[in-house]
Amino acid sequence: MPTGYVFHPHYLWHDTGTSDGLLPPDPSAGIPPGAHVGNADTTRRIHDLIHASGLLRDLVAIEPREATMTELLRVHTSDHVQHIKDQSDQRGGGDAGDGYSPVGRGSYRIARLAAGGLTELVTRVAEGEVTNGYALTRPPGHHATADHAMGFCLFNTIAVAARHAQAQLGLPRIAIVDVDVHHGNGTQAIFYADPTVLTISIHQANCFPPNSGHVRENGAGPGAGYALNVPLPAGTGHAGYLHAMHQVVLPALDRFAPDLILLAAGFDANVFDPLARQMLTADTYRQMTRLLVDAAGRLCDGRLVAAHEGGYNPWYVPHCALAFLEELAGTTTHLPDPYAAVVAGYAAEPLLPHQRDAIEAAAQLVDRVK
Ligand code: 6DK
Numbered sequence: 001m002p003t004g005y006v007f008h009p010h011y012l013w014h015d016t017g018t019s020d021g022l023l024p025p026d027p028s029a030g031i032p033p034g035a036h037v038g039n040a041d042t043t044r045r046i047h048d049l050i051h052a053s054g055l056l057r058d059l060v061a062i063e064p065r066e067a068t069m070t071e072l073l074r075v076h077t078s079d080h081v082q083h084i085k086d087q088s089d090q091r092g093g094g095d096a097g098d099g100y101s102p103v104g105r106g107s108y109r110i111a112r113l114a115a116g117g118l119t120e121l122v123t124r125v126a127e128g129e130v131t132n133g134y135a136l137t138r139p140p141g142h143h144a145t146a147d148h149a150m151g152f153c154l155f156n157t158i159a160v161a162a163r164h165a166q167a168q169l170g171l172p173r174i175a176i177v178d179v180d181v182h183h184g185n186g187t188q189a190i191f192y193a194d195p196t197v198l199t200i201s202i203h204q205a206n207c208f209p210p211n212s213g214h215v216r217e218n219g220a221g222p223g224a225g226y227a228l229n230v231p232l233p234a235g236t237g238h239a240g241y242l243h244a245m246h247q248v249v250l251p252a253l254d255r256f257a258p259d260l261i262l263l264a265a266g267f268d269a270n271v272f273d274p275l276a277r278q279m280l281t282a283d284t285y286r287q288m289t290r291l292l293v294d295a296a297g298r299l300c301d302g303r304l305v306a307a308h309e310g311g312y313n314p315w316y317v318p319h320c321a322l323a324f325l326e327e328l329a330g331t332t333t334h335l336p337d338p339y340a341a342v343v344a345g346y347a348a349e350p351l352l353p354h355q356r357d358a359i360e361a362a363a364q365l366v367d368r369v370k
């Protein structure tokens with residue numbers, strides 16, 4: 001069965017405005033204007049490569065729709081939804097709250113189209129129209145909590161889709177795997193006390209948000225044991241990430257036996273990314289995806305649904321996303337990673353002892369998952 005693909009030009013119209021990377025332009029602070037690092041360019045280039053490579057022909061296009069208020073309110077407070085709408089309605093837009101999460105004019109509806117796009121994709125997977133899928137959405141979602149936005153995220157797209165799957169699609173047990181290089185703090189917080197949703201985040205330790213994503217954050221109350229974190233030291237590459245998959249992610253998924261696996265597909269752990277210091281190549285993303293596709297095949301009829309999150313190198317992220325999507329679709333475009341020779345020397349380091357130790361600390365907690 002085919003792979004679904006959600007995309008819409010409006011995702012590129014989420015306007016992150018002018019700032020020098022992260023911070024608003026400020027002559028007195030020496031910050032010149034420029035494109036915000038979360039601008040649409042990388043996302044556009046991912047879609048263009050999916051098209052230009054021919055892969056698009058093998059995918060089933062699924063038209064996104066806006067998430068309904070009922071769907072949003074399963075996750076977010078009405079105050080939060082109203083706040084994003086108010087910011088979005090202002091002439092020139094506003095900010096979601098932390099000073100580097102711009103809300104462009106009209107972004108409220110685009111964020112609803114992101115959450116609704118993934119929700120629609122999960123619905124089509126549940127109905128058996130497609131086996132799995134990828135929603136190339138903007139803005140991202142995994143830092144957004146029930147009542148506040150941060151880290152470029154407005155609504156928690158994955159959480160909205162997860163709650164919909166539970167409430168409407170007869171999929172009670174959901175596993176969320178987050179491979180964005182930043183901690184999936186919002187998703188973790190939303191499900192922290194909930195044993196029906198297992199959250200697993202692999203991220204660079206102490207990257208973003210500050211002081212978030214420690215191994216000891218392991219769930220609370222009835223959800224104790226159902227939040228897993230694998231904070232990896234800066235400089236972790238291919239071998240470290242695959243070791244984390246084998247020691248933590250796959251055993252946790254096998255124990256949990258989900259009805260659906262959602263993937264927060266950030267590509268900002270790539271070796272060229274400006275917002276972090278990990279060393280993954282397109283081939284790492286390919287191999288991690290293969291493992292997740294296999295897990296979904298044995299656990300939940302292949303139901304693996306990904307939402308795009310971060311990824312900030314405009315020329316390398318598209319190749320990482322293409323490798324991921326080829327593997328999800330079980331096909332190949334025969335386009336080699338054009339940067340493979342460049343990174344072969346410096347991204348090929350073995351698993352280092354301090355990385356092994358960090359992964360072992362997380363692996364100790366896997367048997368709390370039932
Ligand atoms: N700010 C994301 O890729 C977003 O996860 C990443 C947002 C990074 C914000 C930049 C940052 C700091 C750091 C330290 C202290 C204060 C602020 F959501 C995604 F887009 F997916 O490092």
Ligand code: ZN
Binds near residue numbers: 180182266268309
């Ligand atoms: Zn990120």
